[in-house]
Amino acid sequence: MAYIDSASTSRSARIASLIVMSFRAQWFFFVIPALYLLTNWLMLSRLPKHGTAPVHLVLLDLLSFALPVGLIVMLVLRLGYFVLVLKPESPIKALGSDIVNLVTRPKLIINALPVFAAMVFFNKAMIELKPAIPAINPFSWDVAFMEWDRALHFGVDPWVILQPVLGYDYVTFAINMAYNFWFVALFSAWFWFGFQKQAGELRTRFFLSYMLAWWIGGGLLAVAFSSAGPVYYDELGLSPDPYVGLFAYLNDADTRIPLWFLDTQQMLWDGYIGKIPALGISAMPSMHNASAVLFALAFAHVSKKLGWFFAAYAVMILLGSVHLGWHYAIDGYAGILIAAFSWWAAGVASRWISGLALTRRYNEGLASL
Template sequence: MMTTTTYDRLAQRLTAGASARLRQTGAAVLAGFRQHSMLYALALGTYGVGLIQSMWLGVPLSFGLVGIVSGTTFVFLFLIIGLWLAIELARLWWTGYQGSPAKALKAKLLDDILAPSRVSNTIHAFTANGVFFVGFLTIKKNIPIAIPFAWDQPFMALDKALHFGWLPHEILAPLFQYPFVTFLVNVNYNLWFAVLTAFFFWQGFRKDDTRLRQQYLLSYLMTWAVGTCLLGTLLSSAGPCFYSFVVTDADPYAGLMSYLAEANSHYPIWAVPTQATLWQSHLDGFGEIEGVSAMPSMHVATTILFILCALASGKRWLIWFSALFSLSIFLGSILLGWHYAVDGYLGALIAIACWKLSGWWVKRSFA
């Protein structure tokens, strides 16, 4: 039976251990500000531009989607930690571990999953990301207010010129315009957010702050900033699904939109109601989903970053997955009426340029 003195000693050891861990974590977080200084500069700069633009245009900052994504992020984080511990428990059982599973899992949790360096890296990556996207979503929502849609007709014409007088969806129609196939295309297109989150967690939640981690995180924010905040504003366009709302001439995408509506009566084609909600939010000036902007395609741009990150990691299976996924997202962006093909081409070029630029910066800062 434990005496009062024994309990006191145990409590002192636990308190001392907790205090030491807090000091280590605090020191790692403070050091992390310098390591992530460029990431914070980009995040705060974008937030500042969004704030100034909102004050100039007389519209509020956009927090709605950030709150939804932040909540989802925390759910993912706890699920990952739980799954990680479950996999570790299975590994212990499989290898015939003879010690205490509880102690082994505790060590895994404290020394690896919640190691001070990993906690610090996670805090900085996700904080910078959250600050950035408040500014980003505000700027994206304000695009048609700052510069009304004017590029849809030129992009449609450019698509025709680049594809031998055909619109890309017309070329793809014989292979893909079947309701069940369209349903599968839409399922895959919606998986983009899950893959995007997985890549961000992979690099943001790492224990070691590697060059690859810094390059991916920096190029990730840079691609969104250059792609949508800068070029998306200058090349303001709504996209094929909204062509008839912004161009007075005959709508060359009417057949595509009629087909998608018909396919939606057979299988759930989520792009159809999402596009309706998005346009209504645009008209109302607020809504659950906000921000109409087609050029460039950030779906395609981010999947190119997946490929580049996979190549840098040397994981062959991930390279193949990323390449096939990127191609499928590009095709889906056209088949579902979200984007012109040129949106995807420019998105890919932006991602490559930002990857190269961030790689130069990281190499310089790690030297």
Template sequence: MQKVAIFQESRFLPLIRPALRQHGLLIAVTGLYALIAFSLTRIHAPVMESGMGWVLVWNFLSYVPGMIYFMLLWRFLHMRFVVRPCDQMAWFRTDIRATVTDPQRIVTGVIGFVLVVTIMISFGLLKKLIPILQPFSWDEAFAAIDNSVHFGLDPWRVLHGVIGYSWIITLVTGAYNYWMFLLYFVLLLTCFSTTDPWTRIRYLIAFVFCWGVGGNLVATLFSSAGPVYYERLGFGDYYAPLMQALHEHATSQPITVLEPQDALWEYYAGPVGLNGISAFPSMHVASTVLMTLYAWQFSRLAGRIMVGFSVVILLGSVLLAWHYAVDGYAGIVIAFLSWWGAGTLMRLFPRWTPPRTLAM
């Protein structure tokens, strides 16, 4: 037993220090993000619980079984139609065993996972501060900007007039609901990936920028709640026809959007004050575009599929009353800036990042 323990220990210990060094820049960025989040929380809401952050973490963990299932399915299909070994079960067992016992994958995966959890908690803390630091005050301005940049037309009226069929709304709602699973799935894959470590770290740093700068800083500076809560916040009934259209669609097709919208408002308006409301910029769009940039580094096909999914999320954010169209446009810009900023920062501090293996 002692020899086995020494062997196991020798497999992992030599990998920890170089892995920490390669994650050095990501650790620094994540640490700064966490420091800001906990400091501002202590100053502005010292008795506030970190509920939002832990909700994100527990949601993440709840998706893990489904993620494992899809990974096993993917490896099985890869074996069945690409590798086609003579002894399929032997190959499958060897492939899974090699994946789950790879010391490099385990060490980098655990480090990445801890950092991702820290990012989620930090985001949740700062998101909950938005109405405290800056009460929702930009909705009227964004409604006017939306109309202005679209030549006097409201994007939601155009979209519902052209593609606002009940079955399309249902499909878009399904895609919108699938977004969170995809986001977590990509995160988990990224944490435990050993393919192109440089791009892996770039995505995770860009993820911090996207959610920290876009989802917290920009969202606080331009605090808004979105069309769905426009009337509830006392800005008027301008979007009442949009909400009426969604309720009418719900009478003929399943639309799983109205209940979450009401639940978020109850959390926000309730005694606990768990804030999950923020419209500008659209983090659904921003994070999906960021995933698209990441996917494009490995596969043009995956990149093209993600471009299509990004378009669906952008249209869905307006169709389902979650966002003004300008929220989505801002999300696209933030995703590109986050990706560019992460790459630039990594080139400035190459010692604390993995060596580059692909031209970016």
């Protein structure tokens, strides 16, 4: 009995030691959230009053919604990976073995703790800034982006070019579905790369590029180039509105087939004008597009099939962001460039991090657990 107690104490001590080492070895995940919060403070401190997102509420949201949804999505994606890529004799048994290992061999959880702790502070920064963007810098770039869109597309509004191909009820509905799938793709990426056996270079590169893209694009550039997007062109009092025809089609299609993104667009505007709590409106750059490109770049290193799937999905998001009136085409192009830069910069950083002695010792410790 004493031997069992001693063994149990020894294992618990190793786990506790690895948790501490996990945070020490993955300190870099906290750098961008800290910079994001700092730049937020510099911008928000000029406002007479601004909302804050308490850390405990952000954590509660992560635990009560994002964590369970993300785990389900991760398991479904893992099952698909078994079926399409690894092809074991029984994909269900292989998935069951994964679940058992997650519970009985806590290395995946130990490895995930720092990145998800960092994401709590990162999400806090995003939640606090986005509703305040028009207060920091009122929407003033919509006309310029509309004109740039026309200049880049031979004098024609991009939605007009897409309409003969995408302007059918069921095509629009499918694009609506794909656009909402973005949240599933996001959770898939978070939990797929978060719950890994090692603090590997690809995992580090994905999270650093994701955070960097959102800090630069969804934070700094969103404030500098404050714009609302085509859907709100008329609401901003801008005239003439070149998107009347697009929304005439979308609202007409909604009478035949449900397009719930229209309700979301109205809800965001109601928040902006103060009817309900503001969630935030920001068009430039398109972070849906930036994130979709990062998914494609990251999952291409997992398998070619997943890479091609997410590449096709990124194209769908680019087309959908214009067809559904969320973004100017130039918003999407900017998002793609931000994703490419962030992926490159994170690649440089992740290669350096992977070579650190502390990272190697930590991975060796995980492997021995």
